[in-house]
Amino acid sequence: MTNEPAPSPVLTVRGISKSYPGTTALRGIDLEVRPGEVIALLGENGAGKSTLSGIIAGAIQPSTGTMTWQGRPYSPATPRDAITRGIGMIHQEMRLLPDLTVAENVAVGRWPTRAGFLSGKTMLRQAQEQLRKVGFTGRMNQPVRELSVAGQQQVEIAKALMLDAALLILDEPTAALGETETSALLECIRSLRAQGVSFVYVSHRLAEIAQIADRVVVLRDGEKVAEHDSGGIAPDMLVREMVGRSVDRLFPEFDPPRDEVVLSVEGISDRAGRFEDISLTVRAGEVFGIAGIVGAGRTELVRSIASLEPLRCGEIRIDGVPLPSNDPIAAKAVGVALIPEDRKRQGVILSDTIEDNIALPNLAAITRYGFVTPSGVTRFARKAAARFGIKGDIGDPVATLSGGNQQKVVLSKWLSSDPKVIILDEPTRGIDVGARASIYEIISELAQQGKAIIVVSSDLEEVLGLAHRIMVLAQGRNQGIMEAAEATADRVMAYATQ
CATH class of the missing domain: 3.40.50.300 (P-loop containing nucleotide triphosphate hydrolases)
Structure with missing residues (x-):
């Protein structure tokens, strides 16, 4: 029995570098993302994850290197360019409109219309459908500014899901979520992955990586230092690759508290x-x-x-x-x-x-x-x-x-x-x-x-x-x-x- 060849990548990144005055954020990064694949992008803060994600999403222009998307040259000048090609990014720092409602924020940029007018019923139905996928249980007509950080993060994710993107870049999507909401999001990712949607998943929660990643790419000081063909890599190894040293014990020992x-x-x-x-x-x-x-x-x-x-x-x-x-x-x-x-x-x-x-x-x-x-x-x-x-x-x-x-x-x-x-x-x-x-x-x-x-x-x-x-x-x-x-x-x- 012969193994089927791996599908052609939807995204290729070749030799991408990014320099700023006095510093180099990325050095010669190569990356491939295949259809229906979740790639975990790991590294310490400052390793270059956000810079690489921003380049793919059109928010940052590379100093050198090339990219292709679905087999064609790809060089987005703005995030809008990336979105129109089917690439969306969910930022760790929320970019919502605080005075609009939950439903309105989800629909921004994809307003459903009927006879030239906004269809409120359609907007609510579409927003509820996407928010249900990430476990949101709040009110559709609630202003976003009244939500908790976790609630706002769920709205941000649902907003990106409305794009019908072929590639979603998730930057710390569960940082503000609890266990239940995280489980709902991971299940949503699995469902979309089965439909052929690809993901670049940036997270510091290594337990999530083992659950969701097909491959793992590790960055350190702007360089790719490791790549693994499985998400089930020992956390100790990933930590050493990320920080360049062993973190022997994440949680320190605590003395018993006093009586006072x-x-x-x-x-x-x-x-x-x-x-x-x-x-x-x-x-x-x-x-x-x-x-x-x-x-x-x-x-x-x-x-x-x-x-x-x-x-x-x-x-x-x-x-x-x-x-x-x-x-x-x-x-x-x-x-x-x-x-x-x-x-x-x-x-x-x-x-x-x-x-x-x-x-x-x-x-x-x-x-x-x-x-x-x-x-x-x-x-x-x-x-x-x-x-x-x-x-x-x-x-x-x-x-x-x-x-x-x-x-x-x-x-x-x-x-x-x-x-x-x-x-x-x-x-x-x-x-x-x-x-x-x-x-x-x-x-x-x-x-x-x-x-x-x-x-x-x-x-x-x-x-x-x-x-x-x-x-x-x-x-x-x-x-x-x-x-x-x-x-x-x-x-x-x-x-x-x-």
């Missing part, structure tokens, strides 16, 4: 009804994990604990002292710090420098005799940047940093005030393996210092690897709190879907 209760939450309910009757305690040196599917109320809960949202009832105490509701200044004053889930919109000012971002919430510590001096800001920022391992000159705009370094800027600006309670909402979303290990070490150090830490994550492996105890939310209610020794992925998911 730092944070006490008693029977709190959200004024908007997004969570009900939540009670928990976090001790000094404890990492308390919060898990649950998208829409369970995790982010709303921790924002309320940080006094950013009003409560209907209940009480929050720090070291036994009641914390006022909806008063973030008071919360900061008593030592509560929240690292938000959306670092670009809520965590940093992208156009400002590293040092200005770090200094902004710490002006009281920098002020001398009523004045803030540039030299004082610089000294403070340099010390914080060194402590948290931020790469780059402190005078650089935060927008120029990788995702991992941007997250370290967020950590440094809030942790430099030495808070007692640290809440991390999706602390490693969209961050590569090397940067994740670094942030986990920071969390371990904070626990050793006796901080009370809450970690909210859609990545079950992360919650299980970090937390001493895990609370599972479902539909805004506490379904149970488990010790780390009794917590498993199956058990957490069973509670989360009750």
